[in-house]
Structure formats: C-alpha cells, structure tokens
Amino acid sequence: MHSLETRSLERRFGGLAAVNGLSFSLDRGEILGVIGPNGAGKTTLINLVAGLYRPTSGAILFEGRDITGVPAHARARMGIGRTFQLVHPLESLDVLENVMLGFVFCRGLGLRAARKEAEALCETLRLGGLARELSQITMLETKKLEIARALAGGPSVLFLDEVMAGLNSDETRELIELVKDIARSRNIGVGVVEHVMGVIKELTHRVLVLEAGELIAEGPYEEVVKDRRVIEAYLGGAA
Amino acid sequence: MSLRRSAMLAAAGGALAAAAILVWKPTVLVYGVQRAGLYAAVAIPMALVLGIVHIVNLAHGELLMVAAYLTYFGATLLGVDPYVALAPTAVVMAALGLAIYNLAIKHTLKAPELNQLILTFGLGIALSQGVNLVFSSQSFKLSLGYVSASATIGDTSFGVYDFAFVAAAFAIGYGLRLFLTRTRFGKAALAVGQNPRGAAIVGIDVNRTYGIVFALAVALVGAVGSMFLTKQAIFPDVGGPYTMKSFCLVAMAGVGNITGIIYCSLVLGVAEAAINGLRGLRGWSDIVFFAIIVATILARSRAESRR
C-alpha cells in the first residue's frame, strides 16, 4: 500500500484536459520530482491531490483509502500538505501565527501548545523574527514559512510547488538540505515540482515527467533525462 | 438539456403566461410591461458600471432620486417642463458622477471590493439623508396633464404614459450598445472592462475611462430620474428600492447582458404586476424582486461552485 496513489486521474476544464489518465504513487521517505514544460499540469496535479479541484474522473487514494470526495481541509488534517507557487499570504497574521495554523486546525492543539510547537518548528527551519508581519520577511524566509505552514499540519506527504523559484544558489542549497532532511527525519513523502533540473537531479529518487497533462516518463533522473519523448517535450519536435 | 432547447421552452412558457394574463386581466400585462420599462431603464446604467468599473453602486437609487429632485426644482423655478430640464439635469448628474468617482470611488478600487460596497452604501445614505436634511421628508409631485393619457381597448382602459419608460429603456439599451461597440471610446471601455491591465498596456487611460463611464452611467440614471419625476411623487427614500431591483436584474441577466436585463425586467415587472393584481396577495409584491434575487444568486453560486 502506498502513502499516496492516483489512478487514471483526469481533470478537464471545459474541453481541455489539464490532467489526463495520470497514475502514480508516492511513499513516505521518498522524494519524487515532478517536471514538465509549462502548462503540463503540474500545479493542477497538486491541486487535485490537495483537494482544491475535484477530478472529472479517476481516483486518489491515501494510505489505501479512497479520498476522491474528501474536501481540502479534511485532506490537510489527514496528512496531505502542500505549498503554493504563488504565495498565498495571510497578512493579518504574523509569522508565528501563520505557522500555528496547522498545529491548531490539523493537529487539534490548543493555542498555547500550538505556539510552542510553532516556535520549535521555526527554530528547526532557522526561521526567526516570528513577530514580524509578512510584508517584512525575505524571499528565503517566505519559502521557509510556506514549508513551515505545511509541516505544521503534520503531513505524511508533502508537495512543494516550485519552492526554489527566485532563490540564489546559497539559498537553494539550504532548501535542498532542508527538504532532504524533512523527507528523511520526518519520514514524509515529498513531491517536488521544479523547473531547475539541478535541484531535481540532486534531490529526487524518482521523477515524473508530465506533458499536456499526461505522464510521459517515470524513473530516476538520469534515465528520464535521456528519454526521447522527454527531450521532445522540452525542445518541441525533432531533437 | 441544451441551452437552445431550454431557452425555447422558456420562451414558450412565457408566451403562454402572457396569453393567460391577457385573458384574465389584460391591464396586468400592460402595467407589467410599463414597470419593466422603468426597471430596465434604471438597471442598465448599473450594469454599465458593474461591467466596466466592476463595482456595485449601492447609491444607484439615490442618484435617481437626486436627479428627480434636481429636475423638480429646475422645472418649477424656471417654469419649464421636466423634459426640458432633462438635458441640463443629466449634465449636472454627469458632473456629480465624475466628482463622486474622483473623490471617493477611485481611491477604493485597489481595496477589497467590500470596501467599495460599504463606501457606496454610506454614499447612498449621505445622499438620501442629505436631501432629507435640506428638503425634509415631505414629498413633491408635479401634476402634468400628459401623464394621465390613457387608451381604451375593448372595455379595458389603461394609462399609456408609462410606455415612455419602455421607450427610454430601449433607447438607453440600444444607445449604449451602439456606443460600446461602434465608438472608439466605447470599444476602449469594453476592453478596460474585460482586462484593465491589458488595456493599460496598450495605452488606454484606465482611470479616465472609469471616470467617464461612471459619469455616463450617473447621467443616464439621472435622465431616467427626470422622467421619474413626471409620474411619481418624490421623497428622500424613493430611490432605495430601485438599487436593489436594479442589482437583482443585473445579477439575473449576467453582467454585460443588456438584452438579458430587458427580458428579465419583463418577467419581473409582469410578475410584480400580477401579484399586485391578485387582491389577496397585494402586500407580497414587494418581495417578488427580493425573493428572486436571493434565488438567482443561490442558483448562480451553485453553478459556480462546481469546481
């Protein structure tokens, strides 16, 4: 039994299939890369898994249970976490309160306990200045906050949507180590959507390649990168 | 069921209902259509603002009222017919609209839309109470000969003056459509309504467009206000219900659908008149609009929430 599994997942918008016949699995402790050209359906996939979209057909299983009809907030409680590519700030809450949310609403802790846990989590991620407003934090801290928010919910699978975007090489390195650590020490299955191939190469055990909503290749990075269909998808046409 | 079929069924149902009403109480149909004319004429300017500037103007009805008052005093002080005072009133209202836009609305456009809602709500109160302050809650009415013109068909007679509102609705609707699709400014305004950022990129002055569109809408509702004065007694709160009814029509028809507004106003106008005609149900006609507005909004949101 896999932690997360999708079977022939399909999502149509009008006539367009953003995701089509997608089947994959993710287990705890694994780091799965998800790559593909723009518009390939990577974010749609995350939204489907997280419960923000309903699939038009297909199924999603979490720890063997069919969760296709389960609403987003319940999935977060079950242990499916995600970050957002376009950051969704909760500006009326400060950094600490943002992180507290998952502890309070996913894990059911009281405010005092949640505060302690959130502080501890932020320290682990080396995120400081917790009383600050969201408009005052740096890019790297924003990314860490996104990850902290998702971790606060106690997920067993976590999807990171282009979390490395906009970071310099030092910051990217720090986050890479962070993600590795998350997967290993917290035994979380991490799905990493990225455009930067170097990150994918270093971070992932296995890679999914999407194009036009379909899975065109799956396997370790070195194999996938040599696959003819993948090359065509990125370069468009004769390689 | 396809859209075409359901539309045809609706039309058939409507025709049937109209026929039934004609047989039972022909005046209901007449008055219903006349009311529809007024409602549509008032609603279309609100749709214009909603579609292009994307705000709901909760002071819409109050602007109607202000224009009516302006026309009343203009007409009585100058000793002219309200229709003569209509054009100057519309001009004054346009200026008022521009002022309201630049002083108030413009500053809340970047804020969440609920700010704009509260703003126009407060504006409406300020206007109606301001008029109350200056003129007290006494109502004013003109007595004009031509408003009691009537016609007789068979053994039913009915007032015909109110068809002027129907004419106004068509004039405004059709005129706006021509304006928006045939003139340069109109087309630019449509572009701004669809995609403000894109319009700005191609060099359209979005802010100026908003201001002019808003002023135009206020001028139009002002013109209707002048006509309103000819038939109705005016008092500070007279405009209030028209805000809600206009929003109801716009919500039903969908933003940008001017013909839809005319159809919907027909349905609602006749429904209101029908309920008014039923002696036992007279008091309920007030909520026809409100009940339908709630039903429409709910139906819409149900359709939207199909993720």
Next chain:
Amino acid sequence: MRRLARFLGPLLLAAAAILLPFAVGAYPLAVARTVLVYMALALSWDILVRSGQISFGIAGFFGLGAYASVLADLHASLSPVLSILAAGAAAALVAAFLGLAILRLRATYFSITTLALAEIFRVVIHNGGDFTGGAEGVVLPKPIFGGDSRQLYWLALGAVLLACLCSLVFQKTRLRLALTAIRNDETAAKSNGIHIFKYLMVAFAASSFIQGIVGGIQVQSLGFATPESVFDPNYTLLPLAMALLGGIYSTPGPVLGAMLLGVAAEFLKLKIPYGHLVVYGIIIVLVILFMPRGLFGLARPDRPSAAKARSLLRKGGGEGSSRA
C-alpha cells in the same frame, strides 16, 4: 502587574456603566440605553466582519428576534425574559438554516443577499395577518419591568456584556485564527485544515443570536412592534457606522464607536430635526476612505504601526472574494 493594568480600564468602564443609573436622570438614561442597544448590534456585526463577510442584514435578525419575543410572549405566554432568550434562539436558528444556503456566497453576493433577507422578513411579517399583527403590529400589555428606566438600562447593558463576551471569545480563542485566515485567503485557510463553512456558520449564528436578543430586548422595553419600526434600516446603518468608526476586528472598537456616534446622534437629533443621519453616511464614507481600521485601529499599540494597519485592511479581502 501589567496584566492587571490591562483589565483595570475595562473593569472601571464596566463599573461606571453599571452605576450610571444612580448618577443621571431619566432622559440621559434613556439615551444611554439606546446607545447600548446599538453598541451590542455593532459588536455583533463586527464578529461576522472578521470572517470577511459583510452583512447588511442586522435589522433583519434584530426584527426577527423582536417579533419572536413578542409572539412568544403573547401566543405562548412566555415570560418577558424567557421570550428574549427565545428571540435569540429563533434568530440563531433561522440564521443557521439560511446559512446552509447563503454562506456559500461571497463578498457582494452575500452582502446583497443579507440586505434582501431583511426586506423579505419584513414583508413576511407584514403579511402575517392576525398571527403577526400585520401592518399595525403588536402591542404588549406592558413593557418589561413595568417600564422602569433603570432596569431597562441594565437589561440593555446585559446585552452589551453578552456581546462583549462573545466578541472576546472570538478574539482570544482559535476562532480568531480561523476567521482571520478565512478573511485573508480561503485557499490558504483550507490548506491549513480550516473548515471554512463551519467557522462561517459559527460566526453567523453567534452574530445573529446577539441581534435577536437585542431585538427581543428592544421590543420588550418599548412595549410594541410594527414591521416598519422593527425592521428599520437604521438598525443596520448605525451599528455599521459605529463599528467602522470605532475600529473593526476588535472589541473596544465598536464600543468606542457606539459611544461617540450614539451621543453625537442624540445631540444632532435635537439640533436637526430631519436628516441628521446624513452624518452617519458621511462618516462611513470618510472612514472607508481615510481610516478603514477605524479609530481603534489607528491607536493600536501592540501592532507594529498604524500605517501598516491601514494597508492591512487594503489587502484584507484576499482571494476568497469573488468579483460580482
């Protein structure tokens, strides 16, 4: 010591409020009572506003509560005090029932629907024939407590204390986190495990409960109810302006706003017979344009800066709101 100091202010205020009837005459007391009625409504409105949903239907649930109280009193022979509780319960139940449908709406659609609801309630009561007294309304044999102005004042004060308590519960518990998150960004809120519908329902029901109670209190204090007097739009307008001016998203805000505007309104009513409410309209406009967080929002010492407070409201709508 600091903590005690924070409680001192409100405690003194509460004490002063309780002792007021011994210090002033009947007329100022009646004014104060009216201010308290609006204050409780302002507090109740603010509770729902924290979720990002703006209701224009305060008068609707207020009026519903008023009629529930009067009808329970007359037709079910409930004691006045019990009928007031029944009023609150009735309003909350209706809100919960309607909420199932309308809490899926957002922003403008929700607001306009609440406005329409108030009208619908009014017309239904208006046409309720003998049961509701129709257009003439209903008269109670006598007002509660025999109309004794001191007791009526304390009754209203009780409502305010209830509303303050409710408001504080929403400030100090996880409810604040939930409603604030929902207001800022529903997608993010959902992703953090917040069941949006549930929390909106809680806020809506609590808000309506208070409005119903206040409606019951008002009608029992005045001794009569008519559709027009009880569903008066002023019961929506004044609390809204008061909460905005005083500062939304807080408990002291609506209290402050009610005190300021309530007294000002009374003063204005004497000077200007018609249209003194124009001040309310103007205040709403000015507050939205220049200080959307209200007076209390500007003076907040524990938040980083007042300028931030202003910009906070500007982004407070978040992605949850849909364009009309």
